[in-house]
Amino acid sequence: MVLAAAAGVAVLVLPLVALLLATPWGDLPALVADPAVLQALRLSLGTATAATGVSLLVGVPLAWVLAHDDLRGVRLLRALVTVPLVLPPVVGGVALLLLLGRRGLLGGALHAWTGVSVPFTSVAVVLAQVFVSLPFLVLAVEGALRGADRRRALAAQTLGASPGYVLRRVTLPAVAPGVAAGAALCFTRALGEFGATVTFAGSFPGTTRTMPLAVYQAMDTAPDQAVAMSVLLLALSVTVLVALRGRWLGGLPGTGAGTGRRASR
Amino acid sequence: MVLAAAAGVAVLVLPLVALLLATPWGDLPALVADPAVLQALRLSLGTATAATGVSLLVGVPLAWVLAHDDLRGVRLLRALVTVPLVLPPVVGGVALLLLLGRRGLLGGALHAWTGVSVPFTSVAVVLAQVFVSLPFLVLAVEGALRGADRRRALAAQTLGASPGYVLRRVTLPAVAPGVAAGAALCFTRALGEFGATVTFAGSFPGTTRTMPLAVYQAMDTAPDQAVAMSVLLLALSVTVLVALRGRWLGGLPGTGAGTGRRASR
Amino acid sequence: GDDPSAGRVEGRLVVLAAASLTDVVTALAERAEAEHPGLRVETAFGSSATLAAQVVAGAPADVLLTASDDTMVTVTGALGGDPVVVATNHLQLAVPAGNPGGVESLTDLADPDLTVALCAPQVPCGAVAADVLARAGVVAAPDTLERDVRAVLTRLVLDEADAGLVYRTDVLAADGAVEGVDVPQAADVPTAHPALVVPGAPHPAAAAAFVTLLTGPEGRRAFAAAGFGPP
Amino acid sequence: MMLDVHARVQRGSLTLDVALRVPPGAVLAVMGPNGSGKSTLLEAVAGLVPLTAGHVRLGDDVLADAAAGHHRPPAQRRLGVALQDGALFGHLSARENVAFGPRAQGVRAAAARAAADALLADVGLAEHARTRADRLSGGQAQRVAVARAVAARPRALLLDEPFGALDAGTRHRVRGVVRRAVAAGVPALVVTHDLRDALELADELLVLEAGRAVQRGAPAEVAAAPATAYVRRVAAAG
Amino acid sequence: MMLDVHARVQRGSLTLDVALRVPPGAVLAVMGPNGSGKSTLLEAVAGLVPLTAGHVRLGDDVLADAAAGHHRPPAQRRLGVALQDGALFGHLSARENVAFGPRAQGVRAAAARAAADALLADVGLAEHARTRADRLSGGQAQRVAVARAVAARPRALLLDEPFGALDAGTRHRVRGVVRRAVAAGVPALVVTHDLRDALELADELLVLEAGRAVQRGAPAEVAAAPATAYVRRVAAAG
Ligand SMILES: Nc1ncnc2c1ncn2[C@@H]1O[C@H](COP(=O)(O)OP(=O)(O)OP(=O)(O)O)[C@@H](O)[C@H]1O
Ligand SMILES: Nc1ncnc2c1ncn2[C@@H]1O[C@H](COP(=O)(O)OP(=O)(O)OP(=O)(O)O)[C@@H](O)[C@H]1O
Ligand code: MOO
Numbered sequence A, B: 001m002v003l004a005a006a007a008g009v010a011v012l013v014l015p016l017v018a019l020l021l022a023t024p025w026g027d028l029p030a031l032v033a034d035p036a037v038l039q040a041l042r043l044s045l046g047t048a049t050a051a052t053g054v055s056l057l058v059g060v061p062l063a064w065v066l067a068h069d070d071l072r073g074v075r076l077l078r079a080l081v082t083v084p085l086v087l088p089p090v091v092g093g094v095a096l097l098l099l100l101g102r103r104g105l106l107g108g109a110l111h112a113w114t115g116v117s118v119p120f121t122s123v124a125v126v127l128a129q130v131f132v133s134l135p136f137l138v139l140a141v142e143g144a145l146r147g148a149d150r151r152r153a154l155a156a157q158t159l160g161a162s163p164g165y166v167l168r169r170v171t172l173p174a175v176a177p178g179v180a181a182g183a184a185l186c187f188t189r190a191l192g193e194f195g196a197t198v199t200f201a202g203s204f205p206g207t208t209r210t211m212p213l214a215v216y217q218a219m220d221t222a223p224d225q226a227v228a229m230s231v232l233l234l235a236l237s238v239t240v241l242v243a244l245r246g247r248w249l250g251g252l253p254g255t256g257a258g259t260g261r262r263a264s265r
Numbered sequence C: 001g002d003d004p005s006a007g008r009v010e011g012r013l014v015v016l017a018a019a020s021l022t023d024v025v026t027a028l029a030e031r032a033e034a035e036h037p038g039l040r041v042e043t044a045f046g047s048s049a050t051l052a053a054q055v056v057a058g059a060p061a062d063v064l065l066t067a068s069d070d071t072m073v074t075v076t077g078a079l080g081g082d083p084v085v086v087a088t089n090h091l092q093l094a095v096p097a098g099n100p101g102g103v104e105s106l107t108d109l110a111d112p113d114l115t116v117a118l119c120a121p122q123v124p125c126g127a128v129a130a131d132v133l134a135r136a137g138v139v140a141a142p143d144t145l146e147r148d149v150r151a152v153l154t155r156l157v158l159d160e161a162d163a164g165l166v167y168r169t170d171v172l173a174a175d176g177a178v179e180g181v182d183v184p185q186a187a188d189v190p191t192a193h194p195a196l197v198v199p200g201a202p203h204p205a206a207a208a209a210f211v212t213l214l215t216g217p218e219g220r221r222a223f224a225a226a227g228f229g230p231p
Numbered sequence D, E: 001m002m003l004d005v006h007a008r009v010q011r012g013s014l015t016l017d018v019a020l021r022v023p024p025g026a027v028l029a030v031m032g033p034n035g036s037g038k039s040t041l042l043e044a045v046a047g048l049v050p051l052t053a054g055h056v057r058l059g060d061d062v063l064a065d066a067a068a069g070h071h072r073p074p075a076q077r078r079l080g081v082a083l084q085d086g087a088l089f090g091h092l093s094a095r096e097n098v099a100f101g102p103r104a105q106g107v108r109a110a111a112a113r114a115a116a117d118a119l120l121a122d123v124g125l126a127e128h129a130r131t132r133a134d135r136l137s138g139g140q141a142q143r144v145a146v147a148r149a150v151a152a153r154p155r156a157l158l159l160d161e162p163f164g165a166l167d168a169g170t171r172h173r174v175r176g177v178v179r180r181a182v183a184a185g186v187p188a189l190v191v192t193h194d195l196r197d198a199l200e201l202a203d204e205l206l207v208l209e210a211g212r213a214v215q216r217g218a219p220a221e222v223a224a225a226p227a228t229a230y231v232r233r234v235a236a237a238g
């Protein structure tokens, strides 16, 4: 039990230790204060936040639809929605190009009518991030919704609450840990997105070169800077995760010091 | 509500539609029957299955530890475990190299003593996949465990059940949808893993060139074959997901046609 | 090692090569297999810098081909070995078929209204492109800086970019999907493709034979047919 | 409004088939052995379980009619339901639980809250208004469930064993709350195992066994002339 | 073995402070108003809530001793506990619920199953052995909870309102099951709101109000000489 858990920790943490040991700590401040690094950092935070916001807006309702598999076709829909998980991100980028590129299914018409072109813009970065990270949010929230107690939802219905009201006031608050986990997953996945971004959005400082792209770019030529940026990304995510989980989970049942007694009543 | 859900579906599905429209359906059988494609497919299925197995073995106990945040240091541990989510996979590959490469923290000693070298082998592929996909499993399972009713776990303890027994016989079965979702996430993420694999394991046919790497390789040279392989991967994952969710969720409470009445008793 | 195939031209030969060499090396690998029954040649392509880093990290490769001397030096500096140049190359101004952006010369790359794709300056094709642009006195306004030359080519093939700088051989490999325009300054900055039998290669004899094939008449012919210059 | 029900429902191996009418302002008590279908009946009237045959009417309003394929969703029936297990919203306070129905139906926050506080005081929980529902004792939770059902100003009340976990004094008090809600002209259906509840509260008693009505009448009359062994035992215990 | 408890526990604004002793083979009934701390007391003895002061002893075996900082985990106390809300494992069958304790303690599957089936028959649920617990009616579920507590051959029984949802006949039957388990020399602590349970089953009655014992003695004696308004009301109702 605890041994297996320790093995899990080892697999995940030891490579990070190796990374930290390889970090040129003395030069770190200079490496990180580089304007190019700060620019990439700003871009990454902005786009990942936007992608998470969009994902929450469209993903929670989607998860709710998926959690009702008495509805027709839901199982296929779920599988479709899960596809971006398995699609190599590079292929996801190509698919986005085929859809929204200048010659794309929708992008062609868009370009012809409005002159607007999506690729090579920050919007393209956000779209690429949403494409790869939304499924994580959806699946996490759906899992939580399925685990949620249907009996309480029924009770709410007898009190005149519409399905949407039940979702907002009863089900979601009860599954808040799942939603928080999903949002954290989504944010971090968006923050780390590489393949789809580089393919669909390109790589240009300030508009599309997010941290992962900057790291990749530096990896073969300026490994010290790559390692420094990795460590920065790592510190950032640890901070975000600690803060986020702390806030979101703080006031929830069964997570505090209480015994969680009668949580089921 | 339903509108937002539809928007979510659109973001995820329309690019796939564009991809399907670009598929050279006539040549598909020939493209897919290529021995190199079949070799990559076999390797991908084998390594992703192994990675999922390893992740379940070490990830479920780990999730269980994390779900008890009355334990000391758990919050930091969770953040650490979540880090690979936010780390660009390429950086993950570098970290693995720094750990297990011939000059690595452990890899150096390993190579000196046993002559064994991990990078650029199928084992390296599995390790890379575990590194990036294990956190998904852990977080999904942890979310489900937190949502689980603590009251039933207490009741089991009064009956003399050890913590491990409670986990296996009460908590896990009750959160099976979460575990299934986590395993599906983990498998699909492993199947799609690219950056860490290409960095840590390289891209050698038969040993380390999984489907995503083969797709990537083909993208700039034989785009038709790349699209064909993507479609294959897509079909594969849809099948796996439909089958998996169907099986795992079939007999669970609140998911069938029943009203789920008294699910909380 | 104690692999019995070490002294003979057989076994599983692993060749890593720069993205720009994809087509020609694939063809020559098939030729080598035809010549030596019992030999299988496995190829992998990518950015020269990435491949070089993998070889230094101990990838079980027999032969490495890069797109610049600089990237090769990072390998020989760490592992030793004697690289030999097998071909040369130079850049062209490339546009999608039909030239939708109406691009005529290198100076158009400075037009902010056009979508321009270049290699990142850290990879060989990007370094050469920077040199060419500097010599021409053009301050380009790129919209994206790609990871390797084939990624730039893909942008043009898909018609997502109006113009870019790629190797002349890449334009030929694109088989009509891309049009190339010669740039006078590019001829002044040729690039070399060195090949290396990786020190400690699992199949040294086969590796040496493969490099001999590359530098021999058959190799010459294949490189020339693909548009490469002689070493 | 008259509550008029004919419910035929299949639940596992049990076939429930009961007809009943509760006039406005009257209380019908439902008793019966465990598993006889009391909760199933109540849930069918609430719309949580579909009818295979029969109907549910409230005055002229047809809530369900199996023959016509009509089934109004529970949320639109405007009934006050307390389920057997309470099913409180554990993450909300007692007050928020009671105010939930009015809020869901559009009543403004301040008004819903005032109504909830008044009802909580009625059931003796004034000082627990702000306690989270999952921190209440068994009897406290049961009272919140009853108050929550009454708060929504329902057109009919459906209470499934609403007094089982209450101490004797509180039981008396909560029966009073139900009686006052009914006095406004609301029909009520109350499931109980205790003949004293029926005697004190109900105008009529319906005894259910294996899904069928085996006896009905004024509670005292039923107790005086038991038709089955089960009723005899209930009368003896009461 | 004698069950010897002094429990001091803080629960929200309630301070529970009670001492009690239950000899082997005896039943102590605990009554009291809602929120007086009955469930808290039982959960403290079971080890689900930590003591701030006091101890729990079973014969010579010290299960908890606040002064010594000693707190044995619930899983190692070998008690039979039925919580107020049942807390059945909804995903398991009735039989698997009852067999759970023996299985957890290493009894072989066949033996555990046979014991479970015998107990289910005792509480009148033979034909529901294979029904999933979340498909049981309220009273059926309550009986499974009692059977589950008894099945583990506990050294003491702790039952929190184990009869509240049972019909009169079944109530009698399940009291018999409890009586037989106690007869083997096991001390039992039974929380109830119904004086008849105490009169029929208990050797001693403890009345709790606001966390303190306000009266104790033989059930009939307590009923005959009520010390508080609450007890008076209970005596009148019973
Ligand atoms: N969700 C369900 N699925 C299948 N069968 C069920 C379900 N819920 C209840 N039943 C079965 O239906 C029958 C009637 O149950 P019901 O809950 O209506 O009984 P009840 O009269 O309310 O009993 P109690 O007095 O124990 O509350 C029981 O045999 C029960 O096992
Ligand atoms: N998890 C908890 N956290 C904080 N307070 C609690 C918790 N559980 C119960 N309480 C409070 O402790 C007090 C005693 O509760 P307890 O459940 O012991 O009462 P009881 O005597 O069993 O009542 P009942 O007859 O209603 O079951 C109540 O006021 C209750 O609100
Ligand atoms: O293949 Mo390169 O390294 O882009 O010139």
Ligand SMILES: [Mg+2]
Pocket: D038, D039, D040, D084, D160, E137, E138, E139
């Ligand atoms: Mg019932």
Ligand SMILES: [Mg+2]
Pocket: D137, D138, D139, E038, E039, E040, E084, E160
């Ligand atoms: Mg209690």
